Structures are given as C-alpha cells and as structure tokens.
Amino acid sequence: MKKKARDPEAASVAKIKKAAHKVFLQKGFASTTIRDIAEAAGTNVALLNYHFGSKKNLFEEVMLEKIRELLGRLTPIFTNETTTLEQKVNGLVDSYIDFLLNDPDLVTFILNEIRKGNFDFIVKARLDELVHQSFFMKQLKEASGDVNPIQFLFSIVAMIIFPFVARPVIIQTKLVDQDAFQQMMLERKKLIPLWINQILNGKK
Amino acid sequence: MKKKARDPEAASVAKIKKAAHKVFLQKGFASTTIRDIAEAAGTNVALLNYHFGSKKNLFEEVMLEKIRELLGRLTPIFTNETTTLEQKVNGLVDSYIDFLLNDPDLVTFILNEIRKGNFDFIVKARLDELVHQSFFMKQLKEASGDVNPIQFLFSIVAMIIFPFVARPVIIQTKLVDQDAFQQMMLERKKLIPLWINQILNGKK
DNA sequence: AAATGATTTAATCAAATGATTAAAATATAT
DNA sequence: ATATATTTTAATCATTTGATTAAATCATTT
Numbered sequence: 001m002k003k004k005a006r007d008p009e010a011a012s013v014a015k016i017k018k019a020a021h022k023v024f025l026q027k028g029f030a031s032t033t034i035r036d037i038a039e040a041a042g043t044n045v046a047l048l049n050y051h052f053g054s055k056k057n058l059f060e061e062v063m064l065e066k067i068r069e070l071l072g073r074l075t076p077i078f079t080n081e082t083t084t085l086e087q088k089v090n091g092l093v094d095s096y097i098d099f100l101l102n103d104p105d106l107v108t109f110i111l112n113e114i115r116k117g118n119f120d121f122i123v124k125a126r127l128d129e130l131v132h133q134s135f136f137m138k139q140l141k142e143a144s145g146d147v148n149p150i151q152f153l154f155s156i157v158a159m160i161i162f163p164f165v166a167r168p169v170i171i172q173t174k175l176v177d178q179d180a181f182q183q184m185m186l187e188r189k190k191l192i193p194l195w196i197n198q199i200l201n202g203k204k
Numbered sequence: 205m206k207k208k209a210r211d212p213e214a215a216s217v218a219k220i221k222k223a224a225h226k227v228f229l230q231k232g233f234a235s236t237t238i239r240d241i242a243e244a245a246g247t248n249v250a251l252l253n254y255h256f257g258s259k260k261n262l263f264e265e266v267m268l269e270k271i272r273e274l275l276g277r278l279t280p281i282f283t284n285e286t287t288t289l290e291q292k293v294n295g296l297v298d299s300y301i302d303f304l305l306n307d308p309d310l311v312t313f314i315l316n317e318i319r320k321g322n323f324d325f326i327v328k329a330r331l332d333e334l335v336h337q338s339f340f341m342k343q344l345k346e347a348s349g350d351v352n353p354i355q356f357l358f359s360i361v362a363m364i365i366f367p368f369v370a371r372p373v374i375i376q377t378k379l380v381d382q383d384a385f386q387q388m389m390l391e392r393k394k395l396i397p398l399w400i401n402q403i404l405n406g407k408k
Numbered sequence: 409a410a411a412t413g414a415t416t417t418a419a420t421c422a423a424a425t426g427a428t429t430a431a432a433a434t435a436t437a438t
Numbered sequence: 439a440t441a442t443a444t445t446t447t448a449a450t451c452a453t454t455t456g457a458t459t460a461a462a463t464c465a466t467t468t
Binding site for chain 1 (some may be wrong): 231234289313315316318320331332335336361369370377388398399402
C-alpha cells in the first residue's frame with residue numbers, strides 16, 4: 001500500500017480519517033460512499049484506496065480509534081480500588097458526558113452498526129471484561145441489595161447516554177434546541193449522581 | 205397500481221409488509237434490498253412494485269403503522285386529566301415496555317433512521333405536540349421544582365428505552381442473555397416507577 | 409368455461425458503487 | 439538535480455440495486 005512514511009502522507013491519512021469519521025457518522029456505513037468521503041476530505045477515491053485499501057478497512061480504523069479513546073477514559077475509573085462508589089459514579093458521569101458532548105452522534109452510530117452486524121470492531125474492545133471484572137461492579141453489587149446490580153448499571157448508563165441517542169429526535173421535533181441541549185447535559189453532570197444516590201439509598 | 209381489492213391481494217400485501225418490517229429492522233433502510241424483502245416474503249420484486257411502487261413507499265407505510273400503534277397506546281396516558289402523575293408513570297412504563305418487548309429493535313431502528321435523515325415518517329406523527337401540550341407535562345412540571353422537567357422526562361424515557369437500545373450490545377457481549385433480558389425488563393416495570401418516585405420526592 | 413384480477417418468471421435497463429489502473433503531476437528528501 | 443514518495447486525474451470494470459416490462463400461470467368469480 002505504501003513503502004515509506006513521510007510528513008505529508010500522515011497529514012493526508014489524518015485528513016481522510018477525519019472526513020471519513022464525519023461522513024460515516026452522518027450517514028452510516030452502508031449509505032456512505034467512498035466518493036462522499038473523498039469529496040469531504042478534498043481528495044479522490046484513488047488516494048483512499050492507496051492508503052486504506054477498502055471502505056471497510058477505513059471504517060474499522062476510524063471507529064476503533066474512537067472506541068479506544070472512550071475506553072481509555074473509562075477504564076481507570078471502573079478499576080480504581082481506592083475510590084468510593086459515589087466517587088466512581090461522579091467520575092463516570094463527568095467523563096462520559098464530556099466525551100459525548102464532543103462527539104454527539106457516536107453512541108447512536110455505534111449501537112446501530114452493531115445492530116446491523118458490524119461489530120467486529122467492538123468485540124475487539126472487550127468491554128464485557130471491563131464491566132464484569134471491574135471493582136466498580138463489585139461495589140455496585142454490594143450497594144444493590146437483592147436487586148440485580150445490572151438493573152442499576154442500566155439506569156446509570158441510560159441517564160448518561162440516552163439523551164444523546166434521543167438527540168436527533170428531540171432537536172428535529174424542536175423539543176429542545178442545540179444550545180439548550182448542551183446546557184442540559186452539563187446540568188445533568190450534577191443531577192445524575194444525585195439521583196443515583198437517592199435510588200441506591202432509597203432501597204435500603 | 206391495482207384496480208380491485210380482493211382477499212388474496214390483502215393477504216399478499218400483509219405478507220410483504222410483515223417481511224419488509226422484519227428485514228428493515230434487521231438491516232436498516234439503505235442496506236435492505238427489495239430482493240431481500242421479496243425473498244423473505246416468499247415472493248418476487250415484481251409484486252412488490254405492483255403493490256407498493258417503490259422501496260421508500262413500502263418503508264414508510266410499514267414504519268408509520270408501527271409508530272401509530274405506539275402513539276395510540278401512549279396518547280391516552282399522556283392526556284388523561286383524571287390520573288395522578290404517579291399513575292401516569294406507572295401506565296407509561298407498563299405500556300411502553302410491553303410494546304417494546306414485542307418489537308425489541310424498533311427503537312434503535314427509528315432513532316437511527318432519523319439520524320440518517322429519514323424522518324419524514326416520524327415528523328408526520330407529531331409527537332412533539334403530544335409532549336408539549338399533554339396534561340402529563342403539566343403535572344411533571346409541578347413536581348419538578350426548579351429543575352427543568354425535561355430533565356426528568358429524559359430520565360424516565362431513558363430508563364424505559366435504553367435497555368432496548370443497548371440490547372444488541374449487551375447480548376452480543378454476553379453481558380445478559382435473551383431470557384434474562386426479558387426477565388429484567390419485566391422486573392423494571394416495578395423498579396422504574398419506584399425510582400422515579402424517589403427522585404421526584406428526594407428533591408423537595 | 410370464460411373473464412378478470414393476482415402472482416410469478418425471467419429478463420432487461422440505467423444508475424450507483426467499490427475497486428482498480430495507468431499515467432501525469434507534484435512535492436520532498438538526499 | 440535526481441530519485442522517490444505522494445497525490446491527482448481520468449477512465450474503466452464488475453456488481454449490485456431499484457425499477458420496469460412482457461408473457462405466462464394461477465385463482466376466483468360469475
């Protein structure tokens with residue numbers, strides 16, 4: 001595909017990845033054409049093929065990069081054995097919301113690609129291990145009483161992620177506008193940990 | 205497209221719609237071919253065109269039918285002026301979860317099609333009006349104190365919908381299996397109203 | 409059994425798309 | 439300056455796909 005690495009090449013590769021990320025997020029894998037990407041990157045299909053070989057290859061490189069970035073932020077929080085459950089929920093909510101505010105369509109996109117069967121790229125990330133073997137789950141289990149701790153995990157992640165999943169709907173239907181959405185998500189950084197506390201304590 | 209209505213015709217139309225619903229949900233609009241649908245329906249592309257004219261037409265007919273069915277269940281709950289907020293949350297959670305258990309991929313599907321720009325079919329459903337002008341929102345606003353009631357609406361809907369959005373991920377990663385998922389959602393019918401109560405009361 | 413409508417078969421069209429190639433042009437390193 | 443790497447242009451190929459058609463077959467009604 002290529003033989004030596006120089007500066008301009010790296011710039012092109014980055015430019016293409018950035019454009020691909022944008023277009024894939026907008027249109028999904030199937031609806032995106034390599035011509036779309038080439039145009040968005042201000043280049044041509046021949047160069048995409050020169051650097052990435054195929055559309056699927058480009059897609060996987062781009063997505064894997066994003067997933068790794070997110071996991072890189074969450075893992076230290078999940079596995080930390082010195083912080084309390086409350087601190088972890090705080091950190092989780094804070095990091096997660098910040099990350100997604102920066103990339104608002106990522107969640108819906110990933111979930112959908114998985115639903116369609118494109119989950120090679122996420123299986124490689126091994127996030128089940130993170131959930132199952134983490135210190136966080138151990139702590140959550142202790143706080144859950146006789147309710148399955150997964151029920152609480154669902155609700156925590158739901159309250160973080162769902163607004164991003166619903167975002168296109170609520171913006172399209174003018175329920176909330178772009179700025180108000182951002183504002184609400186920042187407000188949620190405080191609300192969600194509070195709510196989780198009330199839920200976990202309320203059941204004792 | 206057709207001239208007279210008889211029995212076998214109606215059966216064919218239903219058969220095609222059912223197959224289309226199934227395939228569209230599995231693969232999304234762009235990835236689904238009319239040949240896929242024809243095969244799933246045990247028929248042929250010529251008949252699809254005979255009855256529906258185009259792929260997009262078939263898609264919109266099928267999706268609109270589903271949306272209307274869901275709204276038909278939720279509207280009476282949202283607009284009822286004789287029930288308490290607590291009763292509404294109970295009814296909402298119960299109806300919504302029942303509906304989605306019957307059609308587990310519908311949510312992800314709809315959200316994604318909207319994200320891709322295929323929202324003609326949902327704009328027609330006017331669900332913004334339902335949310336804004338409903339008696340439910342009036343009651344929720346009263347219970348919300350100085351927090352934006354939309355924050356609570358997000359969380360209520362999130363806790364109902366999110367597990368269905370995450371379902372493909374959690375089943376794929378073997379976090380929870382099919383049966384356990386069903387069981388947990390039934391359990392959630394009791395948990396969510398309880399939690400919402402705790403959250404709404406906790407902030408007084 | 410004749411007529412009408414519904415369905416199938418089989419083929420074809422035009423357009424879009426992923427992929428590939430050759431050749432020219434451009435930039436960079438040494 | 440020369441060689442090498444990168445990028446562009448432009449064209450082409452094979453496939454897939456949505457759409458359409460004509461003719462044959464099947465089912466139902468009358």
